[in-house]
Amino acid sequence: MPAYKAPLRDFHFVLNELIKVQEVLPQLPGYEEATEDIFNSYLEAAAQFCENELAPLNRTADEEGCHFEATTHSVTTPAGFREAYKQYCELGFPGLDCNPEYGGQGMPKALAFPVMEMQCSANVAWSMYPGLSHGAYSAIHVHGTDEQKATYLPKLVSGEWTGTMCLTEPHCGTDLGLLKTRAEPNGDGSYAITGTKIFISAGEHDLSDNIIHLVLARLPDAPKDVKGISLFIVPKFMQDGSRNGVFCGSLEHKMGIKANATAVLNFEGARGFLIGEPNKGLACMFTMMNAARLGCGMQGLGLGEASYQGALAYARERLQMRAANGPAQPDKPADPIIVHPDVRRMLLTQKAYTEAGRALTALLALQLDIEEKHPDAEARKDAADLVALLTPVAKAFMTDNGYLATNLGMQVFGGHGYIREWGMEQLVRDCRISQIYEGTNGIQALDLIGRKxxxxxxxxxxxxxxxxxxxxxxxxxxxxxxxxxxxxxxxxxxxxxxxxxxxxxxxxxxxxxxxxxxxxxxxxxxxxxxxxxxxxxxxxxxxxxxxxxxxxxxxxxxxxxxxxxxxxxxxxxxxxxxxxxxxxxxxxxxxxxx
Amino acid sequence: MPAYKAPLRDFHFVLNELIKVQEVLPQLPGYEEATEDIFNSYLEAAAQFCENELAPLNRTADEEGCHFEATTHSVTTPAGFREAYKQYCELGFPGLDCNPEYGGQGMPKALAFPVMEMQCSANVAWSMYPGLSHGAYSAIHVHGTDEQKATYLPKLVSGEWTGTMCLTEPHCGTDLGLLKTRAEPNGDGSYAITGTKIFISAGEHDLSDNIIHLVLARLPDAPKDVKGISLFIVPKFMQDGSRNGVFCGSLEHKMGIKANATAVLNFEGARGFLIGEPNKGLACMFTMMNAARLGCGMQGLGLGEASYQGALAYARERLQMRAANGPAQPDKPADPIIVHPDVRRMLLTQKAYTEAGRALTALLALQLDIEEKHPDAEARKDAADLVALLTPVAKAFMTDNGYLATNLGMQVFGGHGYIREWGMEQLVRDCRISQIYEGTNGIQALDLIGRKxxxxxxxxxxxxxxxxxxxxxxxxxxxxxxxxxxxxxxxxxxxxxxxxxxxxxxxxxxxxxxxxxxxxxxxxxxxxxxxxxxxxxxxxxxxxxxxxxxxxxxxxxxxxxxxxxxxxxxxxxxxxxxxxxxxxxxxxxxxxxx
Known part of the structure; x- marks a missing residue:
């Protein structure tokens, strides 16, 4: 596995030459200062961080995984994760596209998305810790009360606290209407949350001082089905520092993203605070979910890019057989395998899907910025419509192509691709989940054709x-x-x-x-x-x-x-x-x- | 993961109703007694062994893996493997389609292939230990001297000894012309073999008393390229019980088939015996290789079947959402997911590819029997031509479809498919290598279009x-x-x-x-x-x-x-x-x- 190099030239191409974000951003209030120079300085800083800090941890972290200590309900992340996260916070990246009112950098998604791609390429399991936090930030930012925003956003933006989204229960994933977690009023405006949530990414870990869980649960006498689901903020530690009643029961043993802690969380009458309106929790959750779906697409993209870089380097070095139309490097014992049409087929498939995915990402990121900030209502509506239409496409098409690309990259390596030390099979395993979570790709397909x-x-x-x-x-x-x-x-x-x-x-x-x-x-x-x-x-x-x-x-x-x-x-x-x-x-x- | 059930009804369909092996076998000298009744008794015995002995070990063996002890160069297989292998030998399965002259059961491939499929479904990593032995048996049976046959075949047939095939070296896999392992004459008719071989499946383990390595190496002054490669028999232990100079240097850490020991073997002047003609080793090795390629295809088939069984059971039990045209089970909180067209698409894809693969396997097995035994030369030639043409198809198409099928089976499980305990992701990891080894699927494709x-x-x-x-x-x-x-x-x-x-x-x-x-x-x-x-x-x-x-x-x-x-x-x-x-x-x- 060669060192990861951020595709800065291609970011420049899609952002400035293809999508031409600089023709649009100055019209969006708040993004007037997000110039090409500013973009470049952030992209370069992110590239350095991803290349030098995150990528070197990727392979060892997969072998080490996360460790759960049952007596203390605590989780230790792999070596280096804490230090990398600390540095990430010091660089200000948790708040890159967050509201300056809460300490954010106020940068557009058009910048945040390429930064996310780089993290996914370098170390997707690590990237999910800040990724989930950002989802929690968004949900609270859009749906929270002023008090909730003041309480949680500055810490999420600084990275001192992280966040999660707690939807799935053992008997329901796709069909959230079946969920059973209960929220009973405590009489003081808070609620006692009781139930078990599974598959909670970044659900427990040692990177941050506190974890803010966003939890779907049912109020007493709530209507059946999805019409009776509400969203609650459940912090691991309360404001006064006391431990809340939410505990990690175990970690899942997974095919990949082993360095991300996928937790079973037991809510034992944990104190929670309603966010948004009662029984409208699913709509609130979709604020996080749509972003998470695009984040998934980015995982397919980033992992495809990483696999392409690995496969390309190998195909240029590995000498095996001769080119069909005569030796390409007669002085060597054999030709590099990149001369063979079938190897080129695999590499070009990776390349073509990855570069198109990057273009789609830039396009969607700018549409998200327009949807949020454009002064013209029709422009916002057009952008929102395009985002709604293409979000399931970005999620499913980019992750399916990412899985294809990582498998092709592994295939280019032949037998060595199957050996863990080379790193190519990890990309396959890490990518596989992106086709499943945040709504399986089958669910995305139904969302596109049915709803959209x-x-x-x-x-x-x-x-x-x-x-x-x-x-x-x-x-x-x-x-x-x-x-x-x-x-x-x-x-x-x-x-x-x-x-x-x-x-x-x-x-x-x-x-x-x-x-x-x-x-x-x-x-x-x-x-x-x-x-x-x-x-x-x-x-x-x-x-x-x-x-x-x-x-x-x-x-x-x-x-x-x-x-x-x-x-x-x-x-x-x-x-x-x-x-x-x-x-x-x-x-x-x-x-x-x- | 539900218990594996051997598809006996479908074996009956492809063997007796579709391919009608019983119309052909009586014409093949030696197979007159391979009646339908005999087939059924073997198939039922194999089904029992695979369902009750092999399948229950599959999941735990993946977690446990093989253990290498550097000081003794020894390998311990996962718990239960030794006992299962002992029972397999007692049942006479190592010699199922081997020559009765050496203790074999003398059964046709038309019976051996379904037995192999069941092993692949139940525990593919385990199945490779006897699988590789069978390859060694075939190479010695076809190319060995009478003395070599007398020395090695009875023990390989009984299963007391196992075998390997040693081709790949660190710098060459596909391009065997580059191989460097040397064979120097000892002056007594034997050769001193020196070099390093990698990716040797079942290369070292604790299942048998001895391991017979079949090794490609170069004689002094051999022509360059593949024209200068010879095949040698290199036993781990010599006839007199002394240890030969071939040692396991390490085991590979792999994506899957973790319970099969994939060894780096160091040949340190190990005593070897030429088999077949000097410099014709590649042709000899292809006796093993063609069988191994069909064996790979069977892995894709068997793993696809196992995944289908798992996914089908889950799809009938898991309740999630309602059928589009109205509730199918209104008394339940939701419908089983098998009502959804997209879930059916996944299941039927698994089913259609698996059953066609089983039919192709039966067809090819019978052609192999005809090629070997038919009294009419033209019939033998026709069968050989069909086998030659379809071997790369069976290898690549069946493993690509097997990988697709195992991935679909995992997808049916949603998030649970990504969790190791459910067993579905193991089938994906175990299947992935079948697209790579014994000639990558890209090499199969070149073999088909070019050579065939x-x-x-x-x-x-x-x-x-x-x-x-x-x-x-x-x-x-x-x-x-x-x-x-x-x-x-x-x-x-x-x-x-x-x-x-x-x-x-x-x-x-x-x-x-x-x-x-x-x-x-x-x-x-x-x-x-x-x-x-x-x-x-x-x-x-x-x-x-x-x-x-x-x-x-x-x-x-x-x-x-x-x-x-x-x-x-x-x-x-x-x-x-x-x-x-x-x-x-x-x-x-x-x-x-x-």
Whole structure:
């Protein structure tokens, strides 16, 4: 495993040349000072921290894991984690995109997302400790009372305290309507929280002085199902320093992200404080959840990048067999394996998915900034719609591609890829959870097709398509881009017709929606990436001849690879979607096994 | 993780109803007594052993792993492994398909392969100890002198001794031409073997009294490259009981198959005995290698089956959300997740790939038996050609599908799938190596397109296609089968034309072969599975109305699922193959990173 190098040149490309965040940020009140120079200084500081502090801990921390001490309910994180976290706080990163009113740096998401990608590449298990805290910050920032904000936000922003989100219980994950944790009024405005939560990432650890749990629970006589769930703030330590009744019962033994403490938390009448309105807890939680879903996508992206860097270095060094059209390095005993087309297929798949994912991330980050800050209501609405539409795509498509990419990186290493010391298989194991948590990718697919597309009669999707179609029209006469724009235009037309057909079928048979969901999400993912790759090629053509031709030529070549070798997946997706639900529903349950 | 249940009903289906081994075996000298009754008694004994002895050890053995004691160069296998191996030997399974002359049971591969599948499902890490021994048996049986056979075979057949295959060295895996291990004549007919071999599965352990290593090494003045490699027998202990100079230097720390000892072996002038002709070692090793490749395929199959069983049981029990068209079990708090189309998609994908893989395995096993025993030379040649053509397909397609299946099984479990105690993620980790060892799946793809298809001007592939075409023609008027036969006929035509085009391009640019290889292998895999599913549906239709309709109806429904949801992958494969090598080769090496 080679040292991780942050892809600063590519961050510059997506932020400043493709998405052009600097054309938008000055219009957003509060972000006037987030100039390119400011961005660069933060990105460089983050790159140094990730390369020099986080990445070197990644491999050893996987072997060491977290240690649970039952007598004290305490958890020790792997060697180096505390020191790295301390330094991270000193650098001010916990509050990078937080409100300056509470001590934050007030930077946009357009900066925070690349910083998050770097952390995911360098040490995804570590990155989850501050990642979860940020979710807790957001929920309290949006839904908390002034007093709650004053109490919790400064400490979360400084990093002195960390946070969690406590949703899952042993019998319910996807179906939160089934949750049983109870909240009984104490009579003093607080509540006694009782129940067991599982799979709580960063649920107990030794990095911070206090842990602020955000917990879903039911008030007495709450309505059934998701309509009766409320959100509570449950600190590990109370204001007066006393220990609250929430205890880590055990840590899960997992496939990966072993250095992140995944806790079973027992709430034993713990004191909690209602946040937001009673019975509206799920909506509050979704403030954290949507951010967490994009965070998951970033994990797929960051791990894909790390795996690509490892595989590329290995493919340039490992000598094995000769190039098919004659030796490339006749003076060596064999050629480096990067000469072989099938090895290049694997590397380019990693590269094309990773760079498109980075572009999508930059796009979404800026839309989040617009949604939050733009003075114009319509601009905010448009941004919110695009974010809503593409959040499930970013979560599922980026993590599925990340898993594919980490597996390909491991495959490039051959047998060595299977050996833990090389670090490639850890990336696979660490990535695998991103397809599962924060709503499985199957749930993302249902969210996209059901809630985001069909529920508003395709309005958000049409707006997105119009944006892509406008790009196609604007570049219709561009000979350079023809190879990208022509298939993109056709795909857009085909996907539009297919979506119409789906909407018709959905009225007759709801199962057709679920049957199409996963394939439909990948289809929309490819529409998005095809558009982004065409745009990246367009930018690259504009920049040719200005002194960095190799970089821009690589973008054009990678775009061609994407259109030739990855985009054709849509042929299969459209074919399978058209076969509907019947092939899935026809087998009676008892005939699945004999 | 539910208890493993051997799929005995499906073994009966593929062996006796689909492939109809009993119509062929009586014609093969030596297999006259391998009747259906005999098959059943062995299959039931193996099922009991795998269900009751091997499967219960699988999870604990993964956690425990193998332990290496450096001072004694010795390895301890996980608790229970020794006892299970002893029982396996007492049952006579090590010699199941071995020559009775050396104590074997003399059973055909058509029986041995299902037994191997069960072992892979129950405990793949354990199964590799006898698996490697069998490879050593085969190599000595085919290439050894009478004296060598007399010395080694009885002990390998009884299981008192085990075997290994020692190919890989730190600097070469795929490219064995680079290997450096030396064999110097001792003057007494034996050789002193010196060098380091890595990734030696079952290379050192405590299951048997002796370990017989089959080692590739170079004689003095041997020609360069693969033309100068010879094969040697290197026992751990000599006939007189003295310790030979081969020592385990360490065990690898791996992603999975942790209960199999993957050893670094240091040969320190170890006494070895040439087997086969000097400098022809690679050909000898391929006797083991081809069997090992099919064994790998079986690992993908067996692990897919195990994962399917686990996922199916969970999907029937886990209550979460309601069916889209109304509650299925209104009396319960939620419906079992098997009601959801996307969960069914995952289960049916596992099921369809697993059952087709089982059919392919039975087909190939019988062809191996014919190749070895049939009195008619042409029949032997036809069988050998089909085995040669489909061995890389079985290895790569079955392991890729096995990895897909184990990942889907884990996904069905949601967050619980990521937790080690549930056993689902172990199947993923254990399966991952099958795509890498015994020649990576990329190497299998090159073997198929290069050596097996292009090198004989498509002769083997045409013979195979003719067989499929004959099936299509014979069933042209069958209304029941139309939905399968029509697309299969079209696919056969399309794949044939595409192969012709590939052959033309290959003459102009060798890189086009490598560029197409992986996609081409999946395409041929789908041609094979589409044919097998059509045949399985044909058998099922014939059997309807005879009292087991549910079983046969499930076959027809699963065939429909395969044609609707999995086979359409060929649209993508044909599209990407047609784009050739250019999109892969265009990027200069230095432009892969900036």
């Amino acid at each position: 597309v069909l529920m508003d009669q395709g309005q958000k999707l049409r707006k997105f398509s119009a944006q892509i179609f406008a790009f196609c029209q604007a570049n219709e006469g561009n000979e350079n881009l023809k190879e990208f724009v022509a298939p993109l235009t056709q795909l857009l037309k085909d996907a539009g017709e297919l979506t119409m057909g789906l909407a018709m079928n959905a009225m007759k048979n709801r199962d057709d929606v679920g049957a199409a969901a996963t394939d439909f999400l990948r289809l929309i993912g490819h529409v998005t990436y095809a558009w982004l790759w065409a745009r990246m090629a367009a930018v690259a053509y504009e920049k040719l001849g200005q002194g960095e031709d190799a970089f821009y030529q690589a973008k054009i070549t990678t775009a061609r690879f994407y259109f030739a070798k990855l985009l054709p997946e849509v042929h299969t997706l459209m074919a399978t979607i058209k076969t509907g639900a019947k092939p899935l529903m026809a087998l009676p349950e008892e005939q699945f096994a004999f | 298809v292009l090198m004989d001007q498509g002769q083997k592939l045409r013979k195979f296609s003719a067989q499929i075409f004959a099936f299509c023609q014979a069933n042209e008027g069958n209304e029941n089968l139309k939905e399968f036969v029509a697309p299969l006929t079209q696919l056969l035509k399309d794949a044939g034309e595409l192969t012709m085009g590939l052959a033309m391009n290959a003459m102009k640019n060798r890189d086009d072969v490598g560029a197409a290889a992986t996609d081409f292998l999946r395409l041929i895999g789908h041609v094979t599975y589409a044919w097998l599913w059509a045949r399985m549906a044909a058998v099922a239709y014939e059997k309807l109305g005879q009292g087991e309709d549910a079983f046969y109806q499930a076959k027809i429904t699963t065939a429909r699922f395969y044609f609707a949801k999995l086979l359409p992958e060929v649209h993508t494969l044909m599209a990407t193959i047609k784009t050739g090598a250019k999109p892969l080769m265009a990027l200069p090496e230095e432009q892969f990173a900036f």
